[in-house]
Amino acid sequence: xxxxxxPPSMDCxxxxxxxxxxxxxxxxxxxxxxxxxxxxxxxxxxxxxxxxNNETNEMASLIITEDRKSSTLILPxxxxxxxxxxxxxxxxxxYNQGGKLIFGxxxxxxxxP
Amino acid sequence: xxGVSQNPRHKITxxxxxxxxxxxxxxxxxxxxxxxxxLGQGPEFLxxxxxxxxxxxxxxxxxRFSAERxxxxxxxxxxxxxxxxxxxxxxxxxxxxxxxxVTDTQYFGPGTRLTVL
Numbered sequence: 467x468x469x470x471x472x473p474p475s476m477d478c479x480x481x482x483x484x485x486x487x488x489x490x491x492x493x494x495x496x497x498x499x500x501x502x503x504x505x506x507x508x509x510x511x512x513x514x515x516x517x518x519n520n521e522t523n524e525m526a527s528l529i530i531t532e533d534r535k536s537s538t539l540i541l542p543x544x545x546x547x548x549x550x551x552x553x554x555x556x557x558x559x560x561y562n563q564g565g566k567l568i569f570g571x572x573x574x575x576x577x578x579p
Numbered sequence: 580x581x582g583v584s585q586n587p588r589h590k591i592t593x594x595x596x597x598x599x600x601x602x603x604x605x606x607x608x609x610x611x612x613x614x615x616x617x618l619g620q621g622p623e624f625l626x627x628x629x630x631x632x633x634x635x636x637x638x639x640x641x642x643r644f645s646a647e648r649x650x651x652x653x654x655x656x657x658x659x660x661x662x663x664x665x666x667x668x669x670x671x672x673x674x675x676x677x678x679x680x681v682t683d684t685q686y687f688g689p690g691t692r693l694t695v696l
């Protein structure tokens with residue numbers, strides 16, 4: 467089963483920041499948090515991942531709480547093309563099994579004009 | 580970097596027929612994964628290869644399913660005696676993993692959509 471809980475849907479105005487929350491209260495100390503998104507009928511797209519520290523790349527920022535029980539994905543200036551299902555995933559461990567991704571239901575983000 | 584490719588993109592078949600899908604991973608990626616996604620659900624893990632070795636199989640992978648990666652490059656997923664419940668998107672992902680590294684990123688292909696009539 468997925469180790470994460472996300473709201474099923476969210477709306478965001480175009481140009482505004484989209485803040486997508488994720489709860490992972492049972493995360494272990496050596497498990498990473500990954501975010502993927504899936505635009506309709508396409509394969510999932512990697513966004514970002516982190517362990518403890520906040521991370522930023524060209525797509526998004528990832529904020530992980532100090533106790534690591536929750537995180538927030540931030541899309542700083544959402545566009546209509548960011549409309550997608552966003553998945554927060556705790557990477558399966560121990561990793562010597564390859565680290566399969568266990569997807570939950572995700573959050574359906576709708577960016578509106 | 581040409582990305583992960585999957586063929587065919589769409590497949591319609593009749594119940595009881597066999598189907599085979601192909602996945603070409605990103606060049607030099609040693610790890611390859613298969614997932615299945617039904618409508619409205621997140622992808623579910625099916626199986627995982629490191630090079631040519633199949634190291635893990637999900638309980639979802641019944642005996643009608645078989646996956647191979649004969650030379651550690653492309654992979655095939657075959658479903659025998661298809662059932663209507665097999666209708667889904669079949670996704671392939673690849674990554675470059677080193678030892679027990681925990682941060683290799685899986686890159687997904689566009690998927691093969693299977694419809695069983």
